[in-house]
Structures are given as C-alpha cells and as structure tokens.
Amino acid sequence: MKHLDTLSVHAGREDLSALGVHAPPIDLSTTYPTPDLAIGTASFDALVAGEATAANPIYARLHNPTVARVENAIAQLEGMPACVAYGSGMAALTAVLLDARSRGNHVLAVRPVYGTSDHLLASGLCGLETEFVNASEIAAKRRPDTALVIIETPANPTLRLVDIHAVVMAAGDVPVLVDSSFAPPCIQRPVEHGAAYVLHSATKFLAGHGDVIAGVVSCSEERARPLRTVRAATGALLHPLAAYLLHRGLATLNLRVERAQASAEIIALRLQAHPAVASVHFPLLHQGMQADIFRRQMRGPGALMAFELKQGYAAASVALASVKLCTPAVSLGAVDTLIQHPAGLTHRVLSDAAREQHGISAGLVRLSVGIEHVEDIWADLEQALNAAASVDIRPRVLVSA
Numbered sequence: 001m002k003h004l005d006t007l008s009v010h011a012g013r014e015d016l017s018a019l020g021v022h023a024p025p026i027d028l029s030t031t032y033p034t035p036d037l038a039i040g041t042a043s044f045d046a047l048v049a050g051e052a053t054a055a056n057p058i059y060a061r062l063h064n065p066t067v068a069r070v071e072n073a074i075a076q077l078e079g080m081p082a083c084v085a086y087g088s089g090m091a092a093l094t095a096v097l098l099d100a101r102s103r104g105n106h107v108l109a110v111r112p113v114y115g116t117s118d119h120l121l122a123s124g125l126c127g128l129e130t131e132f133v134n135a136s137e138i139a140a141k142r143r144p145d146t147a148l149v150i151i152e153t154p155a156n157p158t159l160r161l162v163d164i165h166a167v168v169m170a171a172g173d174v175p176v177l178v179d180s181s182f183a184p185p186c187i188q189r190p191v192e193h194g195a196a197y198v199l200h201s202a203t204k205f206l207a208g209h210g211d212v213i214a215g216v217v218s219c220s221e222e223r224a225r226p227l228r229t230v231r232a233a234t235g236a237l238l239h240p241l242a243a244y245l246l247h248r249g250l251a252t253l254n255l256r257v258e259r260a261q262a263s264a265e266i267i268a269l270r271l272q273a274h275p276a277v278a279s280v281h282f283p284l285l286h287q288g289m290q291a292d293i294f295r296r297q298m299r300g301p302g303a304l305m306a307f308e309l310k311q312g313y314a315a316a317s318v319a320l321a322s323v324k325l326c327t328p329a330v331s332l333g334a335v336d337t338l339i340q341h342p343a344g345l346t347h348r349v350l351s352d353a354a355r356e357q358h359g360i361s362a363g364l365v366r367l368s369v370g371i372e373h374v375e376d377i378w379a380d381l382e383q384a385l386n387a388a389a390s391v392d393i394r395p396r397v398l399v400s401a
Helices: 004-010 037-048 065-078 088-100 113-123 135-141 165-173 221-234 240-250 253-273 288-298 312-322 352-357 376-389
Strands: 083-088 106-110 129-133 146-152 176-179 197-201 216-218 277-281 305-308 339-340 364-368
Touching: 004 065, 004 253, 037 221, 065 083, 065 216, 065 240, 083 088, 083 129, 083 221, 083 364, 088 113, 088 146, 088 197, 088 216, 088 221, 106 113, 106 135, 106 165, 113 129, 113 146, 129 135, 135 146, 135 165, 146 165, 165 176, 165 288, 253 277, 253 305, 253 376, 312 364, 312 376
Parallel strands: 106 129, 106 146, 146 176, 176 197
Antiparallel strands: 083 216, 197 216, 277 305, 305 364, 339 364
16 A cells, blocks of 8 residues: 555546546536436436446536545545545535434434534434433443444544544444544544544645635445435535645645644643643643553644633633734634634534533633744744733722722
8 A cells, every 4th residue: 555645645646647637627517418318317326326436427416526536535545445525524424414314313422522513413403312421431322223423533622532442342333433633644544443434624634725615524335325325415515626626735735734743742842831821732742541542543643732821711812812923713724823712613602511511611722733934833822822921810899089
C-alpha cells in the first residue's frame, strides 16, 4: 500500500491519464442524455438502489463523476472500501441516522459531540431515541433495538478522547460511528480500531481552505449502498465544484496538518504557562488513561486545542475582541488560525446543565491553529491574553454620596 503522503496526492486520480488530462475535470451537468432507454432504465434502477456507479449518471442528484473521484480518494485515505459524500457534515450524519432506522429505534451517543450533532440527536428529528451515556456504560445500555453507537474523538470542544476499540467491543454487533473531524486520516484512522463508519465534516481539515461545505462517511460497500439511496432521495449530494475543491485540498492535507500540528504543540505549552490561562486541553498534554488512549490511537495531537481562562466569560470576550491575526470565527482545520467561544456559539444549543457536565464552561475558548508562522500566531494570542488578564471581574459596590 502506498504511503498516506503519496495517496493524498494521487488517490482518486486514477482515470486522468485515460481522459488525457492532468487536473481532475469538473462535471457540472445536471442531466445526462439517455438515447438508449434500456441502459438509462438500468442505470436509474442501479443508482437509486445505492450502487456506486452505472453506465449513465442519469441526473446529478443520483451521481456525479467529480464527486465520485473525491469519494474514491477519501476511501483510500481512510483505508475503507467506500465513501459517500454529502453537502455538509450534518447531511452526512442525518443519512447515517435515517439508515439506522432500518435496524432499530435506539441510538447510544457519548458526549461531548459537536453542538449541532448533539441537537439533532436529542431532538428526535430523525425518528430515533438517543440515549447519551458514558463510554463505560455502552455494554450495559445496549438494547435489542439499538441501531448505532456514536462517538466523537477527539471530542469537540474539549479534545477528550474516547477509546474506539473499547467502544467497538462494548457495542458488540451494533455498528459504531466515529466522528473524526478533529483528526484527519494522517492522524487517526478509526477503521484500524474497528469503527463501522468514519464521519468527517470535510469542511474542516480535508478541504482545508475555508471555502467548502462538505461531509463524508467512509464505510464498507454494503453500508454505503443504503447511504447513497438516502442521499439520492433527499437530494444531499455534494456539489461538483465543492467536490473539486475538496479533492484539491486533499493533496496538501498531510503537509498542512504537519505544519499546524507542530505549531500547536508549541502554542499549547505557552498557553499552559500564561498567567491568564487556568488549563489547556490538548491531546499531547493529556494524562492518565487519556494519555494512554492518545498513544494507542493517534499518530499526533492535531492542531486543535481548548483553553480555560481564569476570569471566565468576560476574559474570553475580551480575548476574542483583541485578536488581530487570528480570526474569531467558528469552524476549524483551515490554513488560517481560528478562535471561537464554544458555549456562546458551536455548543450554545446544549442545555446549561449539559455544557457544565462536559466541561464547556463560559471561560472555555477553542483554538484551531493554522499554518502561519508560529511566532506570529503566538504574538497575537499573547497580546489578546494579556488584554483578557486585565479584565476586572470584581463585583461593583455602589457607594451613596
């Protein structure tokens, strides 16, 4: 098997020589001529049934060649037989949940997960009962109608790790979905630990430039077929232009992650030493069982971290308002450094109790380190933290004249 560095450049491009091109073409057709009705009918039936290819794409909601190329590439990077691409990470998760209903009505999920994922699961919008549990409770909480187990590792936004292999063992014959958006394939490959589905918000590291919304699920071909059927029925196919940009982003994935990760290691240690910071959540700094999971499961700590400010929400607000190089915005995994406040934005939809239980406090700030020079990133963070440290949070006492 080729090294991941090579696959990231060449995967999904196997047909280019036959096409006589060097760069993958963008197929923007919405419909495809069907002069041979028998071939057209057979192709329609195959694609609606979830087959990966057919003699004729028929209609762009069913299949697109540009999308198929990036699916092929990501499947190779994940070490999975198949990949199904959607218009967003949430569309990808929704498809897996809708398909899960064919196996049962109960889902087990381990918090924390991305805030909108949590909201979708808790709402019952997909017709499933979701029970949020600790990873250690999965075996005991599993029921005959349990259709899926969902974990996110590293978790958003606390970077807490979940032992994928242990969860797979506890789940038994129930398939396990791992949201690995914080850890692209060069850092973590959940299939190596038994995951049935690997989900990425491809908007993040896989595309990497802040200009694509996409979601992907890698899995076996058997599991991919019903996911394609859901995608065709719901119209959730990734747009071909987005697929092209995503595929282009994969070529530099490993280089981008390597650079950002190296900077993140330096910044995490400096944050840990800054007087305004109470604690830093970063896989390289994990201790005890979390450190053991990190060593067994990941090839590196990644470029995401979260840190707790001693002066809480007021300090977080000042820090976000004070950055000049870093961008105060949601999302992650882009070439530029992004910083945001989970309790106020990405995880605002959670209840106060749920946020408190899982460490998403008012003083927690999430940082996605980009590929800028590390000293420039740190200089910006340091001045913002210094401004945050000067916040006066003492209660004001009114003195009458």
